Amino acid sequence: MPPETELKTIVIVEDDxxxxxxxxxxxxxxxFVVKEAEDGKAGIDLIVETKPSLVLLDLMLPEVDGFAVLETIRKHKDPEIANTPIIILSNLWSNKDILKTKALHVQAYLVKAYFTTEEILKKVQEVLANPEKFAELSVNNQSGGPPINQ
Incomplete structure (x- = not known):
């Protein structure tokens, strides 16, 4: 394991x-160092406080939904926060939802019912290794999830 100063911090905002x-x-x-928030308001606060390397964000959240969290982060005055890589991890998978998040520059959109934790880990590692490559939305359903049209 790398020295503590090199550990990447991930914030997961998930109510389940x-x-x-x-x-x-x-x-x-x-x-990874993982910080958790169970609702959108706590998620925003935690992201601003910790300036994580990456955020895993659900869309259906109490208090403030994931779309509002995403908008708030992307509009933040601190570019380090505004440009944080974000992976959506949600069971919402309509084209409308995917396009809405794409407009807010998420790095990937994973339908959680169709991904194992190993696949989630792999996507986190891929995005952290090359966040610029994932500047455009990568919708992925290799596990046989529902067809998703981009």
Whole structure:
């Protein structure tokens, strides 16, 4: 494991406790520092406070939904926060939802019902290794998820 100063911090904003815990466990076991928020308002506060390397964001959240979290982060006055790589991890998968997040420059959109924690970890690693490559939305459903038209 790299020295603590080199560890990447990931914020996961997810209201489903079980989902949040299994993803947190997988990422932590892989050497990431993971911070958790269970609603959108807490997520915004945590992202601004920690300036993470990456955010995993659900869209259906209490308090403030994921779309509003995404808009708030992208419009933040601090460019380090505004340009944080964000992966959507949601069960919403309509073209409308995907296009709305694409307009706000997410790095990937994963339909959580169709991805294992190993696949989520792999996408996190890919985005962190080359965030510029993922500046355009990468919709991925390799696990046989629903067809998604971009």
């Amino acid at each position: 406790v079980a989902m949040r815990e299994i993803v947190t466990h997988k990422l932590s076991a892989s050497g």
